[in-house]
Every structure is written in structure tokens, then in C-alpha cells.
Amino acid sequence: MSLLVVGLSHRSAPVSVLERAALNADAQSKLLQDTVAAEPATEAAVLATCNRIELYADVDKFHAGVAELSTLLAQHSGVGLDELTPYLYVHYEDRAVHHLFSVACGLDSMVVGEGQILGQIKDSLATAQELHTAGRLLNDLFQQALRVGKRAHSETGIDRAGQSLVTFGLEQLAAGAPVEGWARGKRALVIGAGSMSSLAAVTLARVGVAEVVIANRTHERAERLARTLTEGDDTDVTAWAVPMETVPDELTRADVAVSCTGATGLVLTAQEIAAAVEGRIPSPRVPAAVPATASVRTGVRPTGTGERTGTGERTGGAGDENCPLDLSAVQGATGATGGFSVAGEAAVAGMDAATLEQHAVWVDKGTGTADRRDGGRRAPDRTPADDTELIAALAAAAEAFGRIPERRLPEPVAEIPRPTPVLSLLDLAMPRDIDAAAHRLRGVRLVDLESLAEASADAPMAADVEQVRRIVSDEVAAFGAAQRAAHITPTVVALRTMAADVVASEIARLDGRLPDLDDRQRGEITRTVRRVVDKLLHAPTVRVKQLAAEPGGAGYADALRTLFDLDPETVARVSRTDGADRPPADAVGALRSAGIAGSAESAGITGTTAEDARSGTSTMNNTENAKNRGRA
Numbered sequence: 001m002s003l004l005v006v007g008l009s010h011r012s013a014p015v016s017v018l019e020r021a022a023l024n025a026d027a028q029s030k031l032l033q034d035t036v037a038a039e040p041a042t043e044a045a046v047l048a049t050c051n052r053i054e055l056y057a058d059v060d061k062f063h064a065g066v067a068e069l070s071t072l073l074a075q076h077s078g079v080g081l082d083e084l085t086p087y088l089y090v091h092y093e094d095r096a097v098h099h100l101f102s103v104a105c106g107l108d109s110m111v112v113g114e115g116q117i118l119g120q121i122k123d124s125l126a127t128a129q130e131l132h133t134a135g136r137l138l139n140d141l142f143q144q145a146l147r148v149g150k151r152a153h154s155e156t157g158i159d160r161a162g163q164s165l166v167t168f169g170l171e172q173l174a175a176g177a178p179v180e181g182w183a184r185g186k187r188a189l190v191i192g193a194g195s196m197s198s199l200a201a202v203t204l205a206r207v208g209v210a211e212v213v214i215a216n217r218t219h220e221r222a223e224r225l226a227r228t229l230t231e232g233d234d235t236d237v238t239a240w241a242v243p244m245e246t247v248p249d250e251l252t253r254a255d256v257a258v259s260c261t262g263a264t265g266l267v268l269t270a271q272e273i274a275a276a277v278e279g280r281i282p283s284p285r286v287p288a289a290v291p292a293t294a295s296v297r298t299g300v301r302p303t304g305t306g307e308r309t310g311t312g313e314r315t316g317g318a319g320d321e322n323c324p325l326d327l328s329a330v331q332g333a334t335g336a337t338g339g340f341s342v343a344g345e346a347a348v349a350g351m352d353a354a355t356l357e358q359h360a361v362w363v364d365k366g367t368g369t370a371d372r373r374d375g376g377r378r379a380p381d382r383t384p385a386d387d388t389e390l391i392a393a394l395a396a397a398a399e400a401f402g403r404i405p406e407r408r409l410p411e412p413v414a415e416i417p418r419p420t421p422v423l424s425l426l427d428l429a430m431p432r433d434i435d436a437a438a439h440r441l442r443g444v445r446l447v448d449l450e451s452l453a454e455a456s457a458d459a460p461m462a463a464d465v466e467q468v469r470r471i472v473s474d475e476v477a478a479f480g481a482a483q484r485a486a487h488i489t490p491t492v493v494a495l496r497t498m499a500a501d502v503v504a505s506e507i508a509r510l511d512g513r514l515p516d517l518d519d520r521q522r523g524e525i526t527r528t529v530r531r532v533v534d535k536l537l538h539a540p541t542v543r544v545k546q547l548a549a550e551p552g553g554a555g556y557a558d559a560l561r562t563l564f565d566l567d568p569e570t571v572a573r574v575s576r577t578d579g580a581d582r583p584p585a586d587a588v589g590a591l592r593s594a595g596i597a598g599s600a601e602s603a604g605i606t607g608t609t610a611e612d613a614r615s616g617t618s619t620m621n622n623t624e625n626a627k628n629r630g631r632a
Helices: 015-021 025-037 062-077 081-087 094-104 116-130 136-155 165-174 179-183 195-207 219-231 244-251 270-277 342-348 353-364 384-401 436-440 449-456 464-513 519-548 555-563 568-575 585-593 597-601 610-615 619-631
Strands: 003-009 041-049 052-059 089-092 187-191 211-215 238-242 256-259 423-427 444-447
Touching: 003 015, 003 062, 003 094, 015 052, 015 062, 015 081, 015 449, 025 041, 025 052, 025 062, 025 116, 041 062, 041 116, 041 136, 052 062, 052 094, 052 136, 062 081, 089 094, 094 116, 094 136, 094 464, 116 136, 116 195, 136 464, 165 179, 165 195, 165 256, 165 423, 165 444, 165 449, 179 195, 187 195, 187 244, 195 211, 195 219, 195 256, 211 219, 211 244, 219 238, 238 244, 244 270, 270 423, 270 436, 436 444, 444 449, 464 519, 464 555, 519 555
Parallel strands: 187 211, 187 256, 211 238, 256 423, 423 444
Antiparallel strands: 003 052, 003 089, 041 052
């Protein structure tokens, strides 16, 4: 077994990269055909969902396989190989099996434990079978993955740990409120009629929406889904189908819309969404801005030249002798006590160094009148010398930087409250169906795969997850043992074919030497020879299959071929038969003619179950043992 997986998912790549790398149905089919046509791969299957793109292949060379599969993914996704490579992950042999089984159980899903992935794995296998790109290995692998996923959901409470992506998305739209209460009585629009959209429609009906309108490019599919909803016994919802071109009109009447189509472009633009909510939300009320002079000290009001303050003293104004600054600009605001006020700093901003130095000299000589004003710029404990130092520092800054930066107090920001959403949007498509700019629209709440990925990162894990992981580990070991045991089956069949040829040859030779033997005697001799051959081959074949099922047991097939000098072509013919480990017709005929066909067919032709592999004994071995005990 040389199973190789190359892919990317929400765990390794951002949603923007997954969106660009998304494959439609035609691209997936072409990728499968090109993969099996490539030299390293003999089988291929693609698992493409809304949050993962993975290419599975049976390859004969690891490094060549990784290079070829990565190149094919880049070519068919349209994303350059250099850009795609950092987001790719690679799993090989047992790690690849473990990865698919984990995916099937929902452990690798965006919402842990969701069961929708089982249907997507089943569809991937069906596509590979239809295109004849899945052989024995991938058929066995995907079918076993489906069984493991069902076992995890039936034997554990993983369903309690996770949910469908639709349910999780609706919970995000409800913003913490119960989904049933939030959805009750709403009018829903579902865009698309595929598996995800159908699940969304059913979920919406069950949580209590009043109406479901379904739009799809194929009107018949939309009508079929609508009939399913209205005829269901567990829902009481009105549903009908509409043409795809009516979506903008239907959006104006919808309370919630879910979109998941296979479109390569946007289905809903921001302009269409804005038009749909226009008139449904109240106009924004902007709170009045707080004036910049709101911090004026109580009892002091801005005054002009020659006016008096609240204390009866005259302001200096612009008429103060020899002052190079317009102090009236300083007079109005006195909120700052550790230096210049807001207005004062505005007044000196942009002054050159020479002007500031002149003002420092004027303050130092005591000719200023700011110290006489109760509403002046200087705090009660400040002296002219303090002002001189401050102005000198401002002058130095002006000389170094060319201007004085304003140190204005931050003005209050007028916040426009967002209204309660009148339209909730859930985008589950990859690539996205709904314009991401809708996040910024008033009255709209958009939840898409990117926001779901962020929300699910903090989702709690249930205790059952650990039990599911143990199931996965056990099933991976069982699958590996079964595959290793199946690997030696062609050699065992070739050995029994050789034994059948020897028996037939010796019976024919005996007939030539003893032509007078009657039928009873000839039959007794033939049965005796067959019993001898069966007993001689029984222990080696049973034991070699047990040893081959263990890790590192692949070499026992080579040893068996060498010890018995088996024809390599006979072994190869058995290995090539339809991927089902059935011996060629001539081998079965030869075994039947020798009377040991039953033993040969039970020697590994029908495969090994997981339970038998875990116990170290296969159903094939049990059947063979019973038959040999009967002959003995």
C-alpha cells in the first residue's frame, strides 16, 4: 500500500486561498483523469468540500507522487504552485488512513463532530468509481472510512460535541439568543438546491421559520425541495420555488437568507443587499459633538478685547504692549493647568523660533499681564520663569522641526449606533456567494465561512472526542493489518495454484503407470494426495498471513515466493484482477480440478474484516482451518 494524500483545508490555509482554489464538478473530474494518467499514480479520488480540497492517490514513488499531485492541484485550481505550496499538507500510508478516518468522524471539520462529511465522502467515492479512477485500495479505504464515521456517531456522543455547519451558522446569526426564538415567524430565502442548501432549508423549517423561498438555476430541483419541506410531517412551514433571477426582489422581503451554490462569482453583491434593506431601517441619529471649549472653567467666559472677566478684572487681549502673540486667542480656554491651554497651543503652533524667543523675553521681563488674570493661561503656582522655560523649549522644537505640533485634547467621537439587523445572511459557499462588503452595511448581519472559522476556534470540545480518537486509532491499525494481509494473498494463491498443478500432474502420471486401477482405487489415491498437500500447505499459509498482517510483514511474501520458487507472472496476474484480490479464472479452475479450490478461495480472496484483523485471525483463515479439519 502506497497511499498518498496532498491537500489543503481551513486548518492550513486562509479562507481566501480556499476560495480561489475551489474546484467545481468538471474540474474535479478532469483532475482525477489527469492524476491516473500521470506516471506515479494508479488510483485517484478527490474530496472537495466547502473547507477542504484533498487529492488521494495510490502511488509507487513518494517524492515523485508529492511533486506530481501538488502540480496537478495547482494547475486545476488556478492558484500558482509557489503560492499554493505553503498551505499544502501531505500524509502517507498509515498517516493518510488516519487522516481520512478522522475527517470521516468529524474530528477535522470546522465544526467538530458534524456528520455531513460522511455524505461528501460517499459522493467522492461515487465520482471516482464512475470515472474508474478508484481501484481496490481507494475502494477499501473510502468504504472503511464511511463505516468508521458511522461507528463513531453510533457508539459515542460526538454528535453532542458538534453540529452541522448550517446549525452553527444560524447560532452565530442569532448572536447568543436561542435559534428557535430568533427564527420563529421569519421569512427565509435559500439560494441553491444542493446538499448544503437542502440541509439549510430543512434546518430553517425545523427551527420555526414561517416561510422558505427556494431559488435555484434548475427550477425543477427547487420545486422538489419545496415539496419535501411542505410534505414533511415534522415541520409546519410554507415553501415554494422561485426563478433565480427573482432573488433581488425576494431579498427585499426576506428576514434571513442562506446561500450555497456552485457559482464561481458573486450571487449577491453589496449593492443588491443595500437596496434590499433600504427603507427597512431607521435613519441614523448622530449625537451632537461636544464643543472644544466645554472645559472652560466655571465663572469664566470667553471675552474680547477690553471686556471684563467674571472677577471684574480687565483682560489683556491683543493690546498688551510688546507681546508678539495674539493673547486673545489664549484667553478663551483655560482648561490646561500644566502649560498652555488648548487655544494657547494653537496660537503658538507654527510660530518660528525668533518670534517665540521674543515672547520669552517679554514674559521674562514681567511685562505680560497673564499673571494678573484669573482666567489666564498660567496656573496659580506658575511663575514667569516657568513660562520662560516652556517657551524656550517650544522655540528649540520649532528650530529643530520647523513647527510646533499641537497638543490638542482629543475631541469626542460621534458614534453612530448600528441598528438591529433586519436582514441576516449566511454564506456557506466556496468560493463565496455573498459580497464580503455586506459586513459594513447598516441593518445587515453576515456570517460566512471565514467568520465561522474564527468562531469555531473557541468552541468547546466534548469528552466524547477522545473516545472517537481511540476508535480512529483502532480502525487505522485494523485497516493496515487487513491491507498487509491482502498484500500476501496473491502469493498464497500462486502457491496453491502451483500445488494444484503438481497434484494434477502426479495423478495423470499415476494413471499412466497403473492403468488397471478402478475408479474406487483411483479416487482414494487422489483424495490421499490432496490431503497431504493441504496439510503441508496449511500451517505455512496461515502463519505467513498472520505475520504479514503485522507491521513490517511485507517481506514474508517475498520470502514465500523465493522458498517455493513461484512464478512472478502468476503472482502479478492475481494482483491485477479488478482490485478485488480474486485469482484469474485459470488459477481457480486449476485449484478446483485439484480439489482444493475452496481452500484457495478462502485463503484471502474475499478480504479481511476489521474485527478479524484486530484479533489477528481473518475469516479466510477460519474457513480454511475448518475445511482442512474436515478433510483430516
